[in-house]
Amino acid sequence: MSAIRAIRGMSDILPAESVDWRTLETTVAAVLDSFGYDQLRLPLVESTELFSRSIGEVTDIVEKEMYTFDDRNGESLTLRPEGTAGCVRAAIQHNLITTPCRLWYAGPMFRYERPQKGRQRQFHQIGAEVLGIATPDIDAELIILLARVWRELGLTSAVTLEINSIGSSDSRLRYREALVAYLDTCRGELDEDSQRRLASNPLRILDSKNPQTQALLDGAPALADFLDDESRADFQRLCDLLDVAGVAWRHNPRLVRGLDYYNKTVFEWVTDRLGAQGTVCAGGRYDGLVEQLGGRSTPGIGFAMGMERLILLLRELNLAAPSRTADVYVVTVGDAAQDAALGCVQSLRDSGAAGRIEQHAGGGSFRSQMKKADRSGARVALIWGEDEVAGNAVTLKLLRGEGGQQTLPLAQLDNALRQALARTND
Numbered sequence: 164m165s166a167i168r169a170i171r172g173m174s175d176i177l178p179a180e181s182v183d184w185r186t187l188e189t190t191v192a193a194v195l196d197s198f199g200y201d202q203l204r205l206p207l208v209e210s211t212e213l214f215s216r217s218i219g220e221v222t223d224i225v226e227k228e229m230y231t232f233d234d235r236n237g238e239s240l241t242l243r244p245e246g247t248a249g250c251v252r253a254a255i256q257h258n259l260i261t262t263p264c265r266l267w268y269a270g271p272m273f274r275y276e277r278p279q280k281g282r283q284r285q286f287h288q289i290g291a292e293v294l295g296i297a298t299p300d301i302d303a304e305l306i307i308l309l310a311r312v313w314r315e316l317g318l319t320s321a322v323t324l325e326i327n328s329i330g331s332s333d334s335r336l337r338y339r340e341a342l343v344a345y346l347d348t349c350r351g352e353l354d355e356d357s358q359r360r361l362a363s364n365p366l367r368i369l370d371s372k373n374p375q376t377q378a379l380l381d382g383a384p385a386l387a388d389f390l391d392d393e394s395r396a397d398f399q400r401l402c403d404l405l406d407v408a409g410v411a412w413r414h415n416p417r418l419v420r421g422l423d424y425y426n427k428t429v430f431e432w433v434t435d436r437l438g439a440q441g442t443v444c445a446g447g448r449y450d451g452l453v454e455q456l457g458g459r460s461t462p463g464i465g466f467a468m469g470m471e472r473l474i475l476l477l478r479e480l481n482l483a484a485p486s487r488t489a490d491v492y493v494v495t496v497g498d499a500a501q502d503a504a505l506g507c508v509q510s511l512r513d514s515g516a517a518g519r520i521e522q523h524a525g526g527g528s529f530r531s532q533m534k535k536a537d538r539s540g541a542r543v544a545l546i547w548g549e550d551e552v553a554g555n556a557v558t559l560k561l562l563r564g565e566g567g568q569q570t571l572p573l574a575q576l577d578n579a580l581r582q583a584l585a586r587t588n589d
Contacts, residue, residue, distance in 0.1 A: 172284030211239040219423030242273035255458035263295030281440035292465035303404035328398035338389035444468035488540030489521035500547035
């Protein structure tokens, strides 16, 4: 029978790669925790209506990219393509917005796209949302939080913050009318995607990657000229706060983001180290989304970072975590030796004398076990044989560097092992 393979665009994350994922996850989680954000664990499957109502029925995600199916009761369900809608749904359902709340989540998302570097059909995000605060100081907090994440990961010099304000729904409507009127005069010169968006989602044309379309936009009306006074003042206050915090930023007047629920502040962190897949984190304000999903009118803002792209960026900059190997490999010859080692190894784990202990299993001669100890990458081997059992002792052998081996009473093992590992770590 032929071997079954993973679905295209849904990749396995192998043990050698998982250490980078764990490092990224724990680093981001620690920063979020230090800012007072609480983790929320969300289901992978939601009602399709949640996304059509929040993201927008004429967006590319809802029209072309969602994994949607009917369950046995005929209800339309969707594998989540993003996390904000589910987070807001959960906050409404469980009455979490009685006071301003700071939430974060992590996990896989799903979109049917052409798989390529940094863009998979199952991809992973870490996101955060703040509900119940309308002022631009919370916009600044989220961006400052992200700047700290990049600093902790060593990515500060590799990413650039772009910010914009897309104003209120009324100001966007006025701008949309002016933009469509202008682009109608040069419709035939637009790329195919932009022609399609002209009728359904014209603001997304501002984000076109087509050079000819971007050149046409140089003569288009400017979104900034249509902003309402409140949006303009909030954006200026955000810029001032970022300056005070020492966070570098660039105003990108064509940054709009692709989801219908955004208003006012939008932002992206971009890099030039990954080719076309340059956005590693993005977000913005969505003051109407809670009400749109059945809750009371509540302001909100959030972001999501793409974990695959961040892992690629860490590797591109040689910042990936080193491969994990055992610190100690335990060799035992005979049942009595295995019995003697078992309790001792548990004591070493309890005391923290060694970080990663791999205990040999499966039998085999002393020679074959020592070969496996060497191949494991461990720095120290602990050996139990007949003599060690009889003498209530253990042999400690250095597998890396110089130092040979010594046989010592079990009572001295904890201290001797710490010293041996410290020497081989130098």
